[in-house]
Amino acid sequence: MYQKYYRQFLQAPNRGEPALHMACHSHHYWPDVTLEAVQQYWRDAAALADNKWGSLFEEKIPAWQRDVARVLGLPAPERIAIAPNTHELVYRLLSAFDLHQPLRILTTDGEFYSFARQLQRLEEEPNVRVTRIPKEPYATLAQRFEEELHGGDYQLAYASQVFFDSGVAFPRLLEIAARKPERTEFTIDGYHAFFARPTDLAAVADKVFYTAGSYKYLGAGEGLCFMSIPANCSLRPLNTGWFAELAELENRAERVAYADNWLRFAGATMDYSTLYKGLAIFQLFEREGITVEKIHRYVLAAQQRFLDTMDSAGHPLLNRENLIHHDLENGHGHFFTFDCGDSGRSEQLQEELLSRRVLCDRRKQLLRLGFAIYHPEGETYRRVFVS
Numbered sequence: 001m002y003q004k005y006y007r008q009f010l011q012a013p014n015r016g017e018p019a020l021h022m023a024c025h026s027h028h029y030w031p032d033v034t035l036e037a038v039q040q041y042w043r044d045a046a047a048l049a050d051n052k053w054g055s056l057f058e059e060k061i062p063a064w065q066r067d068v069a070r071v072l073g074l075p076a077p078e079r080i081a082i083a084p085n086t087h088e089l090v091y092r093l094l095s096a097f098d099l100h101q102p103l104r105i106l107t108t109d110g111e112f113y114s115f116a117r118q119l120q121r122l123e124e125e126p127n128v129r130v131t132r133i134p135k136e137p138y139a140t141l142a143q144r145f146e147e148e149l150h151g152g153d154y155q156l157a158y159a160s161q162v163f164f165d166s167g168v169a170f171p172r173l174l175e176i177a178a179r180k181p182e183r184t185e186f187t188i189d190g191y192h193a194f195f196a197r198p199t200d201l202a203a204v205a206d207k208v209f210y211t212a213g214s215y216k217y218l219g220a221g222e223g224l225c226f227m228s229i230p231a232n233c234s235l236r237p238l239n240t241g242w243f244a245e246l247a248e249l250e251n252r253a254e255r256v257a258y259a260d261n262w263l264r265f266a267g268a269t270m271d272y273s274t275l276y277k278g279l280a281i282f283q284l285f286e287r288e289g290i291t292v293e294k295i296h297r298y299v300l301a302a303q304q305r306f307l308d309t310m311d312s313a314g315h316p317l318l319n320r321e322n323l324i325h326h327d328l329e330n331g332h333g334h335f336f337t338f339d340c341g342d343s344g345r346s347e348q349l350q351e352e353l354l355s356r357r358v359l360c361d362r363r364k365q366l367l368r369l370g371f372a373i374y375h376p377e378g379e380t381y382r383r384v385f386v387s
């Protein structure tokens with residue numbers, strides 16, 4: 001039923017027999033409307049030249065902020081900062097802390113490389129101390145994380161809403177964030193939840209930073225990430241680009257000034273074609289009544305069919321024992337991760353699946369299979385298990 005929006009990707013000329021694209025948690029197909037959107041970006045750039053910046057900052061960026069705010073229940077669209085990737089936004093946030101003072105950071109051992117690597121490097125600085133709460137067992141994660149959050153003197157807490165290496169949703173993360181200590185800045189990495197799991201941030205929007213991007217489940221491609229900023233934020237990022245003072249360029253103060261909106265976390269010049277693609281997708285989905293709730297229901301049903309087929313298939317690797325999960329009905333993202341024991345086995349399985357035109361991805365011994373609205377309605381996923 002949703003495949004009609006993805007014809008160009010599903011029928012791409014050089015791909016032969018239609019594939020079952022189950023790497024959608026990594027790279028979502030782009031809806032067809034994105035082609036016209038990219039061309040429109042080119043036409044606007046050609047017609048408006050330098051004047052395109054007015055239209056971008058006065059119309060397109062606010063429209064994008066309104067759409068993101070609507071999807072996530074955020075009350076203040078003007079507090080949604082944008083940048084080409086989340087690393088830039090999170091690093092800008094990290095740069096607001098004074099490294100001459102002790103900096104204590106609480107996180108988990110399951111964060112995506114973008115943050116994990118940066119943190120590891122930061123940890124080499126003498127004043128930085130990081131506590132990583134093991135994500136497993138998931139059943140006790142919420143309790144263990146929250147106890148440490150209140151027990152230690154943390155300036156920053158950072159956790160994923162859905163873990164990239166398992167698809168498990170951090171249990172009760174929003175409730176934990178709502179009860180955070182005043183002294184702790186709290187960041188939620190929503191990359192694997194945005195436009196996949198219905199998320200209402202209304203209760204925590206004034207308290208937390210929330211990051212995500214257009215690359216995954218929205219299907220707008222790389223190059224456009226965002227970070228929603230809590231109310232009354234007075235942080236002064238050391239890493240600050242000239243866009244941060246767009247409002248004051250005429251009137252430079254002696255001391256670097258920061259705006260009370262997203263420009264506090266703004267960087268510098270970037271490409272906005274993904275902004276056009278993202279807006280076109282938001283428009284399409286709104287026009288067609290495709291909500292995140294509907295997408296989530298479609299994917300949950302697809303995942304259930306997959307599990308039913310799996311349970312009767314008796315596959316040596318793709319089975320319940322190897323599936324990493326905690327709460328498959330309510331607490332999971334849009335992909336399944338199977339622990340194949342070692343990377344040789346997962347690599348061989350990936351090749352086997354590829355020979356049946358099932359596309360998936362792999363990180364060491366972990367094989368990930370994702371679900372999307374462009375999978376056929378009623379798909380049984382039999383081809384994953386048998387040729």
Ligand SMILES: Cc1ncc(COP(=O)(O)O)c(C=O)c1O
Binds near residue numbers: 086112114164
């Ligand atoms: C959980 C998570 N956060 C963030 C990112 C993206 O990081 P960045 O925008 O810094 O490339 C990914 C990408 O896969 C991810 O899985």
